[in-house]
Amino acid sequence: MEAARGIASLGSKVVLVELRERLGGTPDSASYSSFTLDHRKVSDVLASTREEVESNPLIDVRLQSRLTAFEGKAGEFKATLTNIKGTSEVVDCASVVIATGFQHFDPGRETQMYGYYEYEDVITLVDAEKMLSAGKFVRPSTGEPPKAVCFIQCVGSRDRRIGNEYCSKVCCGVSSKEAIEIRELVPDCKVFVFYIDMRMYGFWEDRIYWKAQEEHRVNFVRGIVTEIIQKDGRLLVKGEDTTMGRPMEVTMDVVVLAVGMEPSRGTREVGPILGVAQEKHGFIELTGGSFDTVGTSVPGIFVAGAAAGPKDLDDSISMAGAAAMKAVAIARRPAVTA
């Protein structure tokens, strides 16, 4: 949406292709509560952005549609779009912005040790976000407020065994933010975050991480969790506190797994159709070097956001603006140089 409104703000036409029945991507489909450094509700921010995009006469929104074929070169691409009814149409376009995003790591896949599909009270950042956006935080198994909650960081990230070697970049920030929200909603509940490195870069350091510790008494423990088992109806979390150098056994009511990012199905599928290079996990590969954050292996095709790898909201919004600028520059380039 940000790339589309950027392009339109420069006076160019955009066709915005969306697989779902509504614009808003993962923050909408996964019912995010709030963004990490913004106190507004995600649903409000998305609603006003959606309205702005949908009412813009230069933006042609195609819901429940997907790209099914593609040919041509920069300045004169032909994109075949197919909607849910099976109707196809060929659209001429000068350039393309890929904004197909990510999906959350499925913690049942190869990390059985955390018992996500086994224990009702082991949830993910996304499940927690859904509760928080409804203004509550309870033990899923009982519906009661929890007395103790912990977050386990790097689930599906920084992990060669499962094939996701990268850091997913946003989970430390999201966990800290959710930890604050839980402390606000359930003041009696103790909240712990078990981490390897707290990657609270830039202003996240004091505006979220310090705030979580100093104002909200969230406990951050550098440690490794090796096993979660059920005991007397609660969850026994076993591992090692690596700062204190001792084994750790703590009882929790809810365990939140900080699941990382993987390329979405859309990101995996759009690459071969567009003919752009993808890195080994399936993210769209950035090939332009240090001074180009949105260029793909095909001139005229750009990428914005987590389709290009783990990106936070700032990255995604800035990349959308940069991609919009480059997409329009190609559309306006005199034909002789195309």
Next chain:
Amino acid sequence: MEAARGIASLGSKVVLVELRERLGGTPDSASYSSFTLDHRKVSDVLASTREEVESNPLIDVRLQSRLTAFEGKAGEFKATLTNIKGTSEVVDCASVVIATGFQHFDPGRETQMYGYYEYEDVITLVDAEKMLSAGKFVRPSTGEPPKAVCFIQCVGSRDRRIGNEYCSKVCCGVSSKEAIEIRELVPDCKVFVFYIDMRMYGFWEDRIYWKAQEEHRVNFVRGIVTEIIQKDGRLLVKGEDTTMGRPMEVTMDVVVLAVGMEPSRGTREVGPILGVAQEKHGFIELTGGSFDTVGTSVPGIFVAGAAAGPKDLDDSISMAGAAAMKAVAIARRPAVTA
């Protein structure tokens, strides 16, 4: 330069105001060797970018100049530029992009414990970068290759005592990159990095951090350094290894202080002239919320890069593109809506 060429690529004119005698900013003035995830030499990348910018007929480069007065509103600003000879000129412009960047923290200021001005072999990331860009790495006191080098992270960052509460975002990546370069240049030299959290987000995790450990045998130690003293012509580094939970005393030939970011003098000074809000450290304040990464408190004035806080190169380049897009959108907006 990236914002200027973005604006020009959309067909709009730009006046690019530079205080120094040459374009390139801190990477140029501080003689950076290489960018964190790009193997090209910084000087080569800057030279080709500079040439492209200077030869663009839409970009009017004003070297050794500064903004001295400013008035008007979005779409019709009047900026007074004054050059080194004292000649002033008023330029009409629709919008402004602030790209005045950062300066490196001065490790003599209030962190005497590291002995930067006392011991010749205590240097900063910037001093190290300068040696590396000349293709060497030696003990400054002797000119000989070192046998042991350590990096101390978070010097001037995450530190309430000195007033810089934020994390400077790039130092972990830069230190790891320099550590690899030192190991390549001086294979017999042991290299250590003492850190609080290694903030190697996204693809930095495996492409630099794992690479440094696995391919280049750089030793990362979670620890706190409390004191550096000279002993037998070498440096005795004292502190605590917080993972092993024991005191640490190691002898080094060179200690590299990973100095963080502070707003540059240009950033501090340009804020009041333009009338834009600055956060408490002097960085330009971003006021647009989650869906706007370049908007300041004044409509029509945008910011790109580390003038807005600790930013990595990707942030800076993406923000430059987004700011270019927004700056041009204002220039092209019909006058009636201005």
